[in-house]
Amino acid sequence: MCSACWQKHPGRPFIRGEHLHDRLADPPLWLTDFVVQIAARHCVARACGFITDLGRLLDDEHSNSPQALLERSRRPGRSMGSFARALEDFFTPRGLALPTDQAERLAVNRRRRRVEAAPEPLRQAIADFDAFRMRAQDRARRAGTRPRSNHTLETALTTMRDLALFLMTHRGKDDWALVDVHDTEAFLATLPKARKRRLTVLRQFFRFARSQHIVLVDPTRTLTVKESNGFRGRTLTLDQQRGLFRRWTTDEHVHPHEALVGMLALLHGASSSEVRMLQIINVDQIAHTVRLGKRPPPVPLDPASWTALQRCLAHRDAWRTDNPHVLVTKGTKAGRSPASTAYLSHVLDDCGFPPRMIRSTRLVDLVNTMDPKLVAAAFGMDPQATLIYLADHVDEGRLPAP
Secondary structure, eight states: OOHHHHHTOTTHHHHHHHHHHHHOSSOOTTHHHHHHHHHHHSOHHHHHHHHHHHHHHHHSSSOOSHHHHHHHHOOSSSOOOHHHHHHHHHHTTTTSSOOOOHHHHHHHHHHHHHHHTSOHHHHHHHHHHHHHHHHHHHHHHHHTSOOOOHHHHHHHHHHHHHHHHHIIIIIOOOOGGGOOHHHHHHHHHTSGGGHHHHHHHHHHHHHHHHHTTSOSSOTTTTOOOOSOSSOOOOOOOHHHHHHHHHHHHHOTTSOHHHHHHHHHHHHHOOOHHHHHTOBGGGEETTTTEEOOTTOSSOEEOOHHHHHHHHHHHHHHHHTTOOOOBSSOOTTTTTSSOOOOHHHHHHTTGGGTSOHHHHHHHHHHHHHHHSOHHHHHHHHTOOHHHHHGGGTTOOOGGGSOOO
16 A cells, blocks of 8 residues: 555554554553544544544653543643544543633633733723622622623623723823713713613723722713614515525525524524524424424424425535534534534625524514514513514504594
8 A cells, every 4th residue: 555545544543543552551441432533533644643642641651541631632822722622522421521621711811811902000900800700700600690601701801991992092091080971971982882781881890990999989870871772773675585585495505504594593583592502402303393592392494494404414414423513514523512603603694694684584573473472482582582672663453543
């Protein structure tokens, strides 16, 4: 066999695994299963590289327990490396090791970068505010309540970083005690559409700053949101909906992921998160139903949506993956994690409409033609969440005759 053929031979990882097994004085019991898994999920060259890296770890003087191997295999930096992810995907489902805290480490670094981007005179108060909210998050986890997500904490730090830069650049203030209501109002005016979200963060920060005697007066106390709670998003026209339906049911060149995400959003009001977390076990092949997110009952699929789902499952089978999710990408086929939120946010780029706009169109139609409480119960939503779609709408059939 020539070198080129040998490099691509599918039996090469198993031969290297046997050599490693014979070379070790006390080979672990799980070694053969690990070789089988990585040979099935990765190409020949990468699988052989993983076995070589594993042999290097097993030969050193440190502990060879699965947890110790997993910790030593991690690379420093934003990514722990493909080898560490392969070990985690193998050890964690079998109960041999605990999952890594890679997501928490990345979140810590993201928050640190936001704090360090603030001007030095105003930085310490933002750092103290971040530490205060992290302690609150930890208490919520211990109490079993709903802690703030890492995304929420990072968004708040982004707002405070922008406020600090605004104060130094445009208002010439380098002390939080000098901030007044005019400064905060000018800052909120820079992004009018984000006024409500930003004002919520500012109120939380200055409430904390006042309790720590950083400021004497809360400059946000007299500010108001100045916006209604009604729905202000964009929706699709009937012709646009028909065009999308024809695109996802007749065009064979459309990617299966786009067709599935689009059809579930257009006809069933599914969010990107619900489709992203959809797993194979949530699909009932007999009843033609799926379980989406927190919706109590299974969602029956119409023939067009079911066809889009079957296309997506066929695309998944071509990857030869053990990933339990319906949407499997090139980056997730070797593991068990769902597709990234960034992938879902761009999966409908080719059709020209964002997923939220398509979903909002369906929700607006359902809420205004049915009972909002029934819609909330069917979608697993809070009843107040559906009421925003009724803003400024009055059913003329229920008005008294003039």
